[in-house]
Amino acid sequence: MENTGKNILEYDTVALNEEGDAVVILDQTLLPGRTELVSLRTAQEIWNAIYLLQVRGAPAIGVAAALGIYVLSRGIETEEFETFYGTFREYKEYLNSARPTAVNLSWALDRMEQKALRAGREERRPVEEVKEILHQEALRIRQEDIEVCRKIGEYGLTLVKPGDGILTHCNAGQLATVKYGTATAPIYLGQERGYGFKVYADETRPLLQGARLTAYELSAAGVDVTLICDNMSASVMSRGLVQAVFVGCDRVAANGDVANKIGTSVVAAVANYYGVPMYVCAPTSTIDRNTPTGREIRIEERPPHEVTEMWYRERMAPEGIKVFNPAFDVTDHDLISGIVTEYGVARAPYEESLREIMGRKQRES
Ligand code: MRU
Secondary structure, eight states: OOOOSOOGGGSOSEEEOTTSSOEEEEOTTSTTTOOOEEEEOSHHHHHHHHHTTSSOSHHHHHHHHHHHHHHHHHTOOOSOHHHHHHHHHHHHHHHHTSOSSOHHHHHHHHHHHHHHHIIIIISOOOHHHHHHHHHHHHHHHHHHHHHHHHHHHHHHHTTOOTTOEEEEOSOOSGGGSSSSOSTTHHHHHHHHTTOOOEEEEEOOTTTTHIIIIIHHHHHHTTOEEEEEOGGGHHHHHHTTOOSEEEEOOSEEETTSOEEEETTHHHHHHHHHHHTOOEEEEOOGGGEETTSOSGGGSOOOBOOTHHHHTTTSSSOOSOTTOOOOOBSEEEEOGGGOSEEEETTEEEOSSHHHHHHHHHHHHHHHO
16 A cells, blocks of 8 residues: 555554454554554464564564454354354464564454354354354454553553653554554653653664664654664763653563563663662553463564674674574563552552552452
């Protein structure tokens, strides 16, 4: 699709097409230069889109997987539930293998599986009805993401004041979710209410989500945003330009350790040194109480060419050089001032506060 002059925030990051037979994503690998929507119909197309980061960001990956497994379920031709479920499981495991760190991927797929099992095995509904239940559940997961991000924005906004400087890393913006983003939600709500924040966006090597996506979407919203290289956070913080750091996350362990885009832990250490509060914005779908600490979180490693060649006009490292390219790192809970969820802000000790937040979620849902 050609550029239409539409604001980037008017596009859906991830949605189901009208016929319900394709997941439509905004291809984030082409931004900000080109705006293209891509329709995904097969398991391999959905897997590739997640692996290649055409759709990315923990919540958006979860939504894409939920919509994706519904699309794939539609195509399973049988009237016998156990046969349907066997193929459903194969699709589920395949999609789940696309990226290991963001827990939202398995969270969304597990939620879809539970719906299928309840309807098909326990309630013995016909397969056609099970498919419709999966359809509704996938749309609900997508809709909930919007509401959850807005609530994170409201809680996040209580942590800052008008005119504050805010630093963010990677893209935990609208492009990483369905709307508002997580780390950017307080910024968007502040923008609606005239807070006049000054945002510093780290460029986020090696895939440049900060430069290509965060700087793009925030400036499209009229936010005062300044792009900095990853190694400049100490420079802006030492000058007193940053009053708070907001980042998103891919998995929160039970003790409050957080996996997020590589470089987040460096920002956290620098913020800690300069006395700047470090807030992690996390929908409860990103909290993984089955993982005790950050040490148990599996960190995705990506191919060397992302570091040595991608984005450069010519190769910028010697041929054959060894490259270490972990996509995420773990920030120790000691460096985190608060974890902002849709049920409030969790504070240390996180073991307790996260348990309390998950309990509240269970009681209210
Ligand atoms: O590799 P990416 O671009 O999917 O990594 C994204 C991040 O690390 C985000 O900060 C995280 O998923 C939160 S998005 C609301």
